[in-house]
Amino acid sequence: MTDDLSSLEVRARVHAALGDPARLAIVDALTLGDASPGEIGHDLGLPTNLVAHHVKVLQDAGLLTRTRSEGDRRRVYLRLVPEVLTSLAPPPLAGAExxxxxxxxxxxxxxxxxxxxxxxxxxxxxxxxxxxxxxxxxxxxxxxxxxxxxxxxxxxxxxxxxxxxxxxxxxxxxxxxxxxxxxxxxxxxxxxxxxxxxxxxxxxxxxxxxxxxxxxxxxxxxxxxxxxxxxxx
The missing domain is CATH 3.40.50.2300 (Response regulator)
Structure with missing residues (x-):
């Protein structure tokens, strides 16, 4: 039961992070490719401070990771963690022979x-x-x-x-x-x-x-x- 509640809490946190239209748009934008926060802001028409806020919420929910560019080390790229989206599905039914x-x-x-x-x-x-x-x-x-x-x-x-x-x-x-x-x-x-x-x-x-x-x-x-x-x- 404790594990079930823990799973529900994790899924609820992810759902809450996705509950804002701008954050959902960021996840949509990262579904097929990575992008820097600046590129995200430009594509979605969001100011820098708002992008930073939404990215932090998504990262805290486990939906995003940050990686340092191998080219310009000053740049950061955002990467979606698709397994977290998959985890939103209800857990499997155990013991069904x-x-x-x-x-x-x-x-x-x-x-x-x-x-x-x-x-x-x-x-x-x-x-x-x-x-x-x-x-x-x-x-x-x-x-x-x-x-x-x-x-x-x-x-x-x-x-x-x-x-x-x-x-x-x-x-x-x-x-x-x-x-x-x-x-x-x-x-x-x-x-x-x-x-x-x-x-x-x-x-x-x-x-x-x-x-x-x-x-x-x-x-x-x-x-x-x-x-x-x-x-x-």
Whole structure:
């Protein structure tokens, strides 16, 4: 918990440093190349004293470093520290051996989510329902096929038969989340995605909207579960 708070404090300090338009403009200017404070001031139309103030704030937040010119030793160049910007992303989710998506009937949203995860992220994944239907909804199969994904029309399962220790359980519907929030429930979701039930509307458009919602959420979650390895210097 102490490490989590420390990380939050560091990220908050960086966010605060970036909260001024002029400082954000300086970071933007240094994203692709280095520059001296004088060059920054000239390009952004800022007086010398203001550039010095903003550079100090950014340097104190760890966003910038100063290097002495190898040519004119009187000159200083500012260099962005890109790793600090990368650290603004939420920390990875630890201990996720497998991802399990859960909805009520395991007939649409959880099935699409598992298929998307398998296709876009990879790694162990499953789906289940709190009250599983006898089959996957035909419109879910249809939208999956339209996007190059495969669903087993008969592949539904109960959450109690699927979830095991070490799983990252994600409830992709409100009913499943609320059912599993009961203290006596055998499974407790770690995350909740309030994705509207396309079966209630029962149109291709509703199922496509659910697919798009899930795809967007999975694209955001994937790097938190499977962070990219750091490149060696």
């Amino acid at each position: 497998r991802v399990v998506f859960v909805c009520t009937h395991n007939s649409a949203r959880s099935q699409l989510a598992a298929a998307l995860w398998r296709d876009r992220i990879g790694g162990p994944v499953a789906s289940a329902g709190t009250h599983p239907a006898a089959r996957v909804h035909p419109r879910a199969v249809k939208v999956a096929h339209r996007h190059g994904l495969a669903l087993d029309p008969a592949g539904t399962a109960h959450v109690g038969d699927i979830v095991r220790d070490g799983d990252l359980v994600i409830a992709v519907c409100d009913n499943a989340h609320e059912d599993l929030a009961d203290p006596d429930a055998p499974v407790h979701p770690r995350l909740h995605w309030s994705v509207p039930d396309p079966v209630r509307v029962d149109t291709d458009t509703a199922f496509e909207a659910a697919y798009i919602d899930l795809a967007d959420r999975i694209n955001r979650l994937g790097p938190a579960v499977h962070p990219a390895p750091r490149r060696s210097q």
